[in-house]
Amino acid sequence: MPQIAPYGSWTSPISAADVATAGITPQWLDVVDGEPWWVEARPAEGGRVVLVRDGKDVLAPPWNVRNRVHEYGGRPWTHTGDAVVFTHWADQRVYALDPAGGEVRALTPEPGKPHGVRYGDLRPGRPGEVWAVRETSTGERRVDVRRDHVAIPLDGSGPVTLGASHHFLSGPQLSPDGRHAAWLGWEHPAMPWDETELCVAEVGPDGRFGPHRVLAGGPGVSVCQLEWDGPGHLLALLDPEGWWNLHRVALDATAVNLAPVTEELGGPLWRLGARWFAPLGGGRHAVLRSGRLAVLDEATGAVTDVATELTTWSTTIAAYRGGVAGIAAGPRSELAVVYADFAGGGVTELAPPAEPAGLDPAYLPVPEVRTFTTADGEPVPAFLYPPANPDFTGPDGERPPYLVHVHGGPTNRNFPVRDLDFAYFTSRGIGVVAVDYGGSVGYGRRFRERLREQWGVVDVGDCVAVAEQLVAEGVAAPSRLAIRGGSAGGYTSAAAITGTATFAAATVKFPILDLAAWTGEGGETHDFESQYLHSLVGPIERHPGRYRDRSPIHHVDRLDRPVLFLQGLDDEICPPEQADRFIAALTGRGVPHAYLRFPGEQHGFRKATTVIAALEAELSFYGQVFGFDPAGVPVLELSR
Incomplete structure (x- = not known):
């Protein structure tokens, strides 16, 4: 029989070291000589x-x-x-x-x-x-x-x-006959998911490019991937109708949508070289449909899911042995290098996931796909990870604490996959809900642009709506809600804890806290995102008040609940100066808080020692806030 114990205090076989081990992340796959x-x-x-x-x-x-x-x-x-x-x-x-x-x-x-x-x-x-x-x-x-x-x-x-051709460029690709090069380009203040141009130029005898022509893209259209399809055509993912679909684009700039679907076959170009589709030959193409693997057949216009047990494929697929090699995960499987055999219909692991051997799946929650609703009727997709531990159950009448997880970006998303980072908490009796707030990708341009000039409003409101509906359903304890996130998710977490009464605590990782100081030519962030807030908040010269009103650093005086800050000291995207200033303003105000700074870490944590320290600190933090004793972790010292 399961032992009855307070939520959060359950002992778990999943350690922070196990989570760090599972952080071995395969990426940038390709096939070389078979x-x-x-x-x-x-x-x-x-x-x-x-x-x-x-x-x-x-x-x-x-x-x-x-x-x-x-x-x-x-x-x-x-x-x-x-x-x-x-x-x-x-x-x-x-x-x-x-x-x-x-x-x-x-x-x-x-x-x-x-x-x-x-x-x-x-x-x-x-x-x-x-x-x-x-x-x-x-x-x-x-x-x-x-x-x-x-x-x-x-x-x-x-x-x-x-x-x-542009201030921002993707790597050029040579046509099969060697006569042309093609690439993507865009200019500030657009981000690549706002507006990009598909460019082509002749390659001269000396190898240099001649004047370029724009074949696709432009105002209101984003192109996120291209591949040559013979010497006179390109395949490209673009969204003139609000969804990234696969098009064939000729050198005379005529374009044909190969399979019009109201689904995303592409995504945001955060890293140059991402690949959402791979030609298979014979008019068939492997595509990623909102992260799932599918085959697009030009003859029928059908897009058919394959390998359905894997719900998320990384943007690095490659044709391989009549199928596709890639990096994928599912609700019951961690990220692994796999081969999907289209002829045989099976999936083979080419390299196993880096998760602890012999771990009982009963400790690993299967995400529930949910759609919540805001007060004005907007849908908010989310993935629910309830507490899961076969050895324990909570006391009668007690509801578990819940963490609202906010993804970064904010032009990004969550996926319904096994996540050992979440399982570290759920196996101890703390639920997690990962929210795809307005502005997330995977749901079309309209949903993505719900966040246009509304960052700090829509994202916070959607996270609050999800948390409050979980309380109304009797799933989560109303006084034991926390919000957590990194980068843009750190901003939303800080904005929520300083601007709403819903959450009892927040974990803020490598955040943006001062919008005006972060943005622009003299700002604290890097060139790629230096004008990102032009679309997320509005042009600063026209809306200076918004930048102040929506910056958590200007609302430290409102904060009366505990916060944990985690920051890499070598971060060039969300530099530590912002968190430093916030903590300096908070110190001495009587609010319980902790600030852990990690030398040698950039944007996101990559070292095992950092992953372990950050997770154990976060668990100890929630124990002190929510009144349970987490087993086996050092006590985090809170300042006031």
Whole structure:
């Protein structure tokens, strides 16, 4: 019989170290000479990103296959000829690996100053070279960045400038006949999910690009991926009708939607080189339909789900053995490298998930797909992870605490998958609900633009609506609600705890807290997002009052409930100065709080030691706020 114990105090076999181990994240998969290659981030190695070939490490330490283009990074490796070419985190240079001999040699010069030059979205170019986007720092401000397209010869003779069309660029792709290059470009203040242009240019005899033409995109239309489909056509994901659908675009700019559906087959281009579709041949294409794998058949216009047990595929699929290789997870499975065999209909793990061996699934909640409703009738999708532990049950009449999890972005989303980070809490008797508030992707442009000029209003209101409906349903304890999130999710968490009475506590990770200081040419964030708030809040020169009213840092005096802040000290996207100022204003006001700062961490936590410390601190924090004794974690000291 299960033991009766207060929610939150249950003992669990899932440790914070287990969550850190599960943080081994495969990404950037491709198929080279019939074999799957990918990279994976490893917390136990300080967050090092390792190149893997068919399950075996290709590069030993200290090689770290990652780059800082847009700070979020772009595709960090490619294969051309007999060489694998990659970017190295420590110096942001491009290197070539001879897979046969194992020799590594530099292809680009030293940057001259730390991270002064970075490369990303590596692509095969003309014979003997790789193409990429190059970022060059031109001044002291974070927005002082110039971008261009470059060819990087494999002989080490140094990068050659090919051209530039926009302030922001994706990596150029060479047509099969070698006559044209195609890429995506956009300008401030648009973000790539707002407005992008699909560009094409002739490749001259010297390899440089001629004047570019725009084939698709423009005002109100976003293009998020392109691939050549023969020498005279491109395949591209664009959303002229409000949904990212797959189109064939000719060089004369005529475009045909291959399968009109009111579903998203694409997504936000946070990292250059993301891939939501892969041509399979014969008029068939593997596509990701709101994260699920499907096959688009041009002959019938049908989009048919496959491998339905996996509900979320990373944006890095590749054609493989008549099916698709990729990185996927489901409600009952952690993220793993897999092969979906379209002929046989099965799914094979090419590399198993990094979760604890032998863990009983009874400790792992299966997410419930829910849709809540705001007071004005707007739908709010969410995924509910109730407490799950076969050894315990809560006392009669007691409702569990619940954490409202706010995703980052905010132009991003959650997925209904097994999540060991959530299970760390649910297995101890604390429920989690992951909210896709207005502005989230996966639900069409209209839903995405619910947040236009409404950040700090719609997102907070939707999270409050979900929490209060869980209370009304008898699912959650009304006095034991907390909100948690990182980056933009940290902003929403801070805005909710300073602006509403719904939540008893908040965990705020690497947040945005001062909107005016964060944005603009002289702001504290990086170039890519420096004008993001133009759409999320409105132009600052026209709406300065909004920036103050919606900034949590200006409402510290309203805060009367406990908060936990977690911050990486090397974060260039949400720098620690903002959290520092908030905590300085809070200190001495009698509000229980803690502030943990982690050296060497950038935007998001990658080191195992950080993941463990942050999770254990968060659990101890909730125990002190909600009145339970969490077993086996150090007590977090709260200041006032």
